[in-house]
Amino acid sequence: MASLKDIRQRIKAIKNIQKVTNAMKMVAAARLRRSQINMEQARSYARRINEVLQHLLPAIDRSLNHLLDFREPEQIGFVIVTADRGLCGGFNANIIRITTGLLQDYDREKVSLICIGKKGRNHFIRQGYNVIGEYVDFWNDLAFQHAAGIVEQITRLYLEHNLDQVFLIYNEFKNVVRQEVVTQQFLPLVLTEADEEDENSAELGEFLFEPSQQEIVNSLVPRHLNVQVWQALLESNAAEQAARMNAMGAATENASEMISTLTLEYNKARQAAITKELLEIVSGAEALVKA
Amino acid sequence: MSTFHLEIVTPTKVIDKGEVSYVRCPGSDGQFGVMARHTNAMFALSAGEIKVVSEKETSYLATRGGFAEVTGDEVKILVETAEHAAEIDLDRVQKALGRAKQRVAEKGPDMDLARAEMSIKRALTRLRVAKRHQV
Numbered sequence: 001m002a003s004l005k006d007i008r009q010r011i012k013a014i015k016n017i018q019k020v021t022n023a024m025k026m027v028a029a030a031r032l033r034r035s036q037i038n039m040e041q042a043r044s045y046a047r048r049i050n051e052v053l054q055h056l057l058p059a060i061d062r063s064l065n066h067l068l069d070f071r072e073p074e075q076i077g078f079v080i081v082t083a084d085r086g087l088c089g090g091f092n093a094n095i096i097r098i099t100t101g102l103l104q105d106y107d108r109e110k111v112s113l114i115c116i117g118k119k120g121r122n123h124f125i126r127q128g129y130n131v132i133g134e135y136v137d138f139w140n141d142l143a144f145q146h147a148a149g150i151v152e153q154i155t156r157l158y159l160e161h162n163l164d165q166v167f168l169i170y171n172e173f174k175n176v177v178r179q180e181v182v183t184q185q186f187l188p189l190v191l192t193e194a195d196e197e198d199e200n201s202a203e204l205g206e207f208l209f210e211p212s213q214q215e216i217v218n219s220l221v222p223r224h225l226n227v228q229v230w231q232a233l234l235e236s237n238a239a240e241q242a243a244r245m246n247a248m249g250a251a252t253e254n255a256s257e258m259i260s261t262l263t264l265e266y267n268k269a270r271q272a273a274i275t276k277e278l279l280e281i282v283s284g285a286e287a288l289v290k291a
Numbered sequence: 292m293s294t295f296h297l298e299i300v301t302p303t304k305v306i307d308k309g310e311v312s313y314v315r316c317p318g319s320d321g322q323f324g325v326m327a328r329h330t331n332a333m334f335a336l337s338a339g340e341i342k343v344v345s346e347k348e349t350s351y352l353a354t355r356g357g358f359a360e361v362t363g364d365e366v367k368i369l370v371e372t373a374e375h376a377a378e379i380d381l382d383r384v385q386k387a388l389g390r391a392k393q394r395v396a397e398k399g400p401d402m403d404l405a406r407a408e409m410s411i412k413r414a415l416t417r418l419r420v421a422k423r424h425q426v
Contacts, residue, residue, distance in 0.1 A: 048367055049369055209332070209334075210323070210335065211318075211319055211320045216358070
């Protein structure tokens with residue numbers, strides 16, 4: 001059995017850890033509230049603009065904008081959104097595991113990665129993947145400009161034929177206790193499966209365009225891309241804070257549990273020591289009486 | 292009068308106007324109006340005033356531009372901003388207008404005429420919308 005001093009030290013250490021995890025939980029909870037509001041406000045706009053695009057895609061001439069070109073996928077880009085920091089449960093591990101699974105279906109030379117967030121960047125560089133873009137250290141002052149900058153790089157690579165197909169992988173915020181890794185094709189734009197269920201979209205048919213199909217497509221498509229990446233960043237940010245809040249909440253609880261087990265052990269050890277001491281005194285006294 | 296469903300969506304809010312009978316938007320090639328049973332259409336919108344007529348009220352909103360989609364019995368307006376008269380701060384608009392006019396008048400070396408004109412147009416739209424509700 002561990003000595004009293006050892007147990008006391010362990011209890012103290014765990015109490016300190018608990019203070020840290022509890023503080024991190026509070027910080028994450030405060031940030032979560034803010035990022036969740038931002039994310040939810042932007043969500044309706046992102047969904048609507050996607051709906052509009054889904055209605056539009058069957059009705060337009062794809063040759064109007066090169067961002068709509070279908071090409072033989074020689075070079076494939078993956079945009080992976082992770083966090084800058086750890087201690088948020090399976091948040092980063094999940095997305096990295098799912099991405100690695102996806103990447104196994106492709107030749108390494110054909111794959112280029114754009115990593116958003118330090119965790120993903122560090123992992124994929126270490127694994128020797130071709131990382132052509134990295135965006136780190138901006139989560140604290142996340143702004144629409146970040147999304148626009150990322151989209152600018154992706155569209156440039158796509159238009160210069162350096163990438164022929166681009167996927168976007170991020171954690172979607174389902175609710176406070178659940179995040180889900182989603183993979184969506186970013187370029188070229190395609191009809192999403194969810195919308196095929198929506199029967200209206202196929203039957204809309206002809207559209208009238210004002211001022212012209214060309215102008216609508218040229219302004220709507222880039223707008224759509226920016227909004228989708230922006231939404232992915234907001235979702236990931238909210239999901240990260242939620243994951244961290246839960247992970248730190250669980251850690252704080254585990255610490256409480258450990259403290260109570262150790263306290264019990266400590267009390268037992270102390271009782272045993274007292275009993276032992278008493279026995280020694282009593283038997284010492286008896287020995288004196290006999291003598 | 293037959294009606295259609297109108298929704299105005301911005302990156303920060305969704306304004307559900309419910310069933311309306313007429314909406315007038317600032318198209319990039321001039322204003323246009325939409326009534327029920329319009330053909331499917333996509334419009335590019337520039338900065339200007341959106342007028343909404345429903346059974347119970349006629350309201351105006353100031354916008355910076357975006358898109359409008361007409362499908363079946365539904366009109367979706369996706370814009371950067373949409374402000375009701377009550378949300379417009381007249382003092383700020385007047386100041387913005389003054390600054391923009393000054394920029395054009397001074398013709399500084401790095402003045403972007405197109406941008407200044409946009410600011411003026413935006414400010415004037417907001418003034419017009421705000422005034423409609425004062426009468």
